[in-house]
Amino acid sequence: xxxxxxxxxxxxxxxxxxxxxxxxxxxxxxxxxxxxxxxxxxxxxxxxxxxxxxxxxxxxxxxxxxxxxxxxxxxxxxxxxxxxxxxxxxxxxxxxxxxxxxxxxxxxxxxxxxxxxxxxxxxxxxxxxxxxxxxxxxxxxxxxxxxxxxxxxxxxxxxxxxxxxxxxxxxxxxxxxxxxxxxxxxxxxxxxxxxxxxxxxxxxxxxxxxxxxxxxxxxxxxxxxxxxxxxxxxxxxxxxxxxxxxxxxxxxxxxxxxxxxxxxxxxxxxxxxxxxxxxxxxxxxxxxxxxxxxxxxxxxxxxxxxxxxxxxxxxxxx
Numbered sequence: 001x002x003x004x005x006x007x008x009x010x011x012x013x014x015x016x017x018x019x020x021x022x023x024x025x026x027x028x029x030x031x032x033x034x035x036x037x038x039x040x041x042x043x044x045x046x047x048x049x050x051x052x053x054x055x056x057x058x059x060x061x062x063x064x065x066x067x068x069x070x071x072x073x074x075x076x077x078x079x080x081x082x083x084x085x086x087x088x089x090x091x092x093x094x095x096x097x098x099x100x101x102x103x104x105x106x107x108x109x110x111x112x113x114x115x116x117x118x119x120x121x122x123x124x125x126x127x128x129x130x131x132x133x134x135x136x137x138x139x140x141x142x143x144x145x146x147x148x149x150x151x152x153x154x155x156x157x158x159x160x161x162x163x164x165x166x167x168x169x170x171x172x173x174x175x176x177x178x179x180x181x182x183x184x185x186x187x188x189x190x191x192x193x194x195x196x197x198x199x200x201x202x203x204x205x206x207x208x209x210x211x212x213x214x215x216x217x218x219x220x221x222x223x224x225x226x227x228x229x230x231x232x233x234x235x236x237x238x239x240x241x242x243x244x245x246x247x248x249x250x251x252x253x254x255x256x257x258x259x260x261x262x263x264x265x266x267x268x269x270x271x272x273x274x275x276x277x278x279x280x281x282x283x284x285x286x287x288x289x290x291x292x293x294x295x296x297x298x299x300x301x302x303x304x305x306x307x308x309x310x311x312x313x314x315x316x317x318x
Contacts, residue, residue: 025050038055040054066173082136102157105155107152124298128301149194156168172194183210199241200214204242210273230248231254
């Protein structure tokens with residue numbers, strides 16, 4: 001349960017086979033499935049690969065409408081960290097959207113090594129990746145939305161540029177600004193949304209989600225990138241996980257093995273209230289300070305080095 005996304009009901013998963021035609025798109029293979037339905041690699045008529053997301057119109061929880069809306073709004077602002085929306089609509093019993101393909105997720109890249117004790121990035125990669133993830137969250141907040149499911153599996157590298165990180169999956173997004181551009185008044189109680197391991201403390205007490213909560217989830221993700229795990233990784237119970245998030249702050253276990261600036265970032269995020277606009281530049285400056293104090297220049301991301309080493313190994317075996 002620690003890494004499970006919470007949703008009300010499980011949808012019926014769409015099933016297509018390789019070579020099936022879906023409108024203008026030819027199915028190549030299934031890439032994944034989850035609370036949103038299913039995603040497939042598809043080919044256009046001119047043989048260009050894209051990602052197709054589908055959900056049944058009868059699914060109890062439909063998320064593609066929100067995904068499409070958020071992507072359109074992001075594209076209007078020329079956001080740097082979102083996929084391009086190619087097509088969307090309804091076909092037969094399915095709602096669908098087609099967008100640019102992405103590469104491996106940061107979750108898969110973090111777990112590249114089979115040894116669980118190595119499920120982390122080098123400090124340089126953790127920080128540079130973290131900064132791009134922070135930028136992408138700010139881009140969503142700028143258009144008036146909260147993501148509400150920030151986690152490594154919802155970030156991926158760009159197919160054409162493995163140094164560029166994209167943010168994915170806006171099915172749980174919620175608009176926090178009203179029609180006048182003002183922050184909406186919070187509900188008295190809000191249902192749990194997101195993934196338990198990375199969820200903000202507010203989610204554990206049914207408090208309305210706000211911008212600082214996306215940043216809190218980002219912080220837990222950054223800690224995982226840096227040291228390989230958060231202190232509550234092995235805990236299954238949602239309420240106990242919430243208590244451990246508080247305890248880890250008090251006893252300092254949240255920052256074990258991390259640069260001291262992570263504690264400063266935590267204190268800043270925890271100081272924010274519902275209506276507050278986060279100072280993204282301050283958070284980014286703390287990350288950049290770690291880079292400067294450790295003289296971290298980024299020659300290559302970890303995954304670029306893995307690719308080089310694997311290619312060299314294959315050449316040696318030829």
